[in-house]
Amino acid sequence: MNNKIVAFPHNDEHHLDLGRAAMHAGEFEQAAEHFEAAYTHEHTFAVSRMLTEALLHAGHFQEAQSVAEEFITGYARTLTDGILFAQVLTESHRFLGAHEWLRSLSSLVHTPEEKTRFSEAGDFLIGREKQYLDAEKETIATQTKQYLGIAGESVLMQTKLVSDMDNLPLATFNEIAPRLLTEQYLPQALRNTVALHFVTLGDEETRGLRWFDEDITFVPAQVDNPFDNSVQAAWAKFVDEYENNEPELATMVDQELHLYLLLLFPRVTSIVTDPDEWANYVVRRLSGNEKVITEASVVKRWQDRLDHELAALNDQPL
The missing domain is CATH 1.10.150 (DNA polymerase; domain 1)
Incomplete structure (x- = not known):
């Protein structure tokens, strides 16, 4: 009796093998297709990471971000995985989010080689930001104007604008955010959400904040994160x-x-x-x-x- 097991041609492991081979050959579209087929049934961080990397190299940045965010904590465990997610954020033009994410990885940097890779990831982000700033001047001017006129928007629109700040280049955020911190016609929760970006960035400047009916100052780098105390x-x-x-x-x-x-x-x-x-x-x-x-x-x-x-x-x- 022949006990040899004949592999089913389209099972998950088969797709993963084909996906790895396609990645090695630089066939990123094909690799993404195979990893996606495997991911449908094998919904794990390991497969998510392979699919994310394939999508990133294939130029499908938004899709890569969506897949990666399903296992976001996994990307915070190692510097290699963290830098991959930072690249996804950068290519998706989530610039502020990328700056914050990279800063959160700093505790994983120890060796000279890790310091070099971390520095290169930062340089990559800054380079992409500069390209965006040079190419999208009109878009940025329109965004800036809308943020500076946020007091006249509905609360729904104010909330959307504050939620979308992850997409702003750091320079644009630094221009807009200090004014929002003291905008009395912005709900306190939204003012504080803007303030938390400064905390995450480790900002060391003294910032003014309209806090209920008071005008206070604080140094973001010196206060506790409200969700970690x-x-x-x-x-x-x-x-x-x-x-x-x-x-x-x-x-x-x-x-x-x-x-x-x-x-x-x-x-x-x-x-x-x-x-x-x-x-x-x-x-x-x-x-x-x-x-x-x-x-x-x-x-x-x-x-x-x-x-x-x-x-x-x-x-x-x-």
Whole structure:
């Protein structure tokens, strides 16, 4: 009896082998087709990375970005994978996002060879940015004008513009962003979102920020990321424990607390001195029992201000 196993001609491993061969031969379109066929059934980071690289070399930058973002944490594990994703962002003209991503990789740079590769990735980004700035002067002028007139836009459009800042060249961002930080007709959550770009970039200049009804200053490189601090850690633990009993309510609590982290930046840790009190209040609030908390509570004193800003963000009547 012949026990030899005959390989099915179009299984995933076969597509991966053909894709690798096509990549080696420089046939990137063909490689992408094979990797995509395998990715349909083998939805893993390893296959995602091969497909992303093939799409990148084939010039399908937006598709490469979409595929890569499905396993974004995988690209942060090694410098090689991280630089690949930085190249994808760069070629997709997500310039600010690429600068921020590269900075996040700095902790992975140790050896002289890694320093050289990291520097080359930065030079590649700067070169592509310069090409874009030279070729798209009218587009950039139009964008800049729209951002500087953001106060006259609807909240929906303001939100879109702030969300799209990842696509701006760094020089354009640096021209626009400081003005947005102090724009009183921009919701607090959007002003703070702009401020967080400076934090991610490690900006060391003193920046002005319209913070609720105050004008404050802060140095982005010297403040905690609102989503990576002791308050956030305590709230994450609270939500994880609560999720075992009431998962739907836990999700709503998590979303509410996430917004508080954004709104209270850059003073989250100084205001939220008792994270459990805040979290328990949000649970009672979402359950319809918010009156249990005392009027003297710090949470209660802040609640009207937070509600006002959340209503403004949702473009609701106050």
